[in-house]
Amino acid sequence: MTTVSSLASDRGRRLGIAAIAAGGLALALAGCARDVDTATTTAALSDDYRVTHPISLQEQIATLDVPVTIDSARLTEGEKSNILFFAQSYLASGTAIVAVVAPSGSPNQAAARNIAGQVEDTLRTAGVPSRAIASRVYRADPHDRVAPVRLAYNRVVAATDPCGPWPDLVTDTKQNRHYESYGCAGQQNLAAMVANPLDLLYPRGMTPPDATRRATVLGKYRLGQSVSSDHSGENGGTVATGVGQ
Secondary structure, X not given: OOOHHHHHHHHHHHHHHHHHHHHHHXXXXXXHHHHHHHHHHHHHOOOOHHHHOOOEEEEEEEEEEEOOOOOOOOXXXXXXXXXXXXXXXXXXXXXXXXXXXXXXXXOOHHHHHHHHHHHHHHHHHOOOOHHHEEEEEEEOOOOOOOOOEEEEEEEEEXXXXXXXXXXXXXXXXXXXXXXOOOOHHHHHHHHHHOOOHHHHOOOOOOOOOOHHHHHHHHHHHHOOOOOOOHHHOOOOOOOOOOOOO
C-alpha cells in the first residue's frame, strides 16, 4: 500500500532530478552563449584599415615663413620662387583671403615691414588680386632677430588622424588579427598625395572629345588605313642588334 509519505518522497526525487537536469542545461546554454558572444564581439572588430583609419576632409592652415634679418633689404630669388609656388597653391585652393603677417616688437620690425610689402607685390605678380591680400601683424619675441614674415590661408585637405602610439603588436595577440595602427601610415601617405581632396568624394567631369581627331580616325578607318598616331612606333622603328650575343 502506497502511503502519502512515499508519494511525497517519490515526487521530491523526481523534482530533484528535473532541477539537476535543468541546471545542467542552463550551464550548457550559458557556455554556448559565452562562446557566441565572444565570436560576435571578435567579428564586430573591423580588419579593414580604411575603417579603422579613415581619410576625411579637414580644414588646415597653409603657411609659409620668410625669415627676415635686421639688414634684409629685398627678397632673394629663392624666396620669390617659394612665394610664387605658394601663390599658385592658394589660387588652386579657391580660398578668399591670403594673409601677409609681419612681426611687431622685434629688432627686425622695420626690415620685416619692408619685406612684407615686397611679398605682397610678388603675390600680385603671381595673379593674386589685391583685394584678396590681408596685411596683418603679430606680436613677436623682442629678442627674435629673424622674426619671419608669415603667409597663411585656410584650405581643405585630405587627412587622417595622427598615427600612434602603438599599444599592441601583432606578435602579442592570439587572435591572428592586425595591430591597432595597421595601415595608418599608408593612409597618411595616400591622403598627402591627393592633389584635389574633392576627388575622394566624387569623380571629375569628363572633358569633351576632340572632334578633329575623331574625324581623322574615322576617315582613316573608312579607307582601311591605320588609325594609330604617327609617333606610336607602329609604322617604323628598328630592333637593337647584338643583344645577348
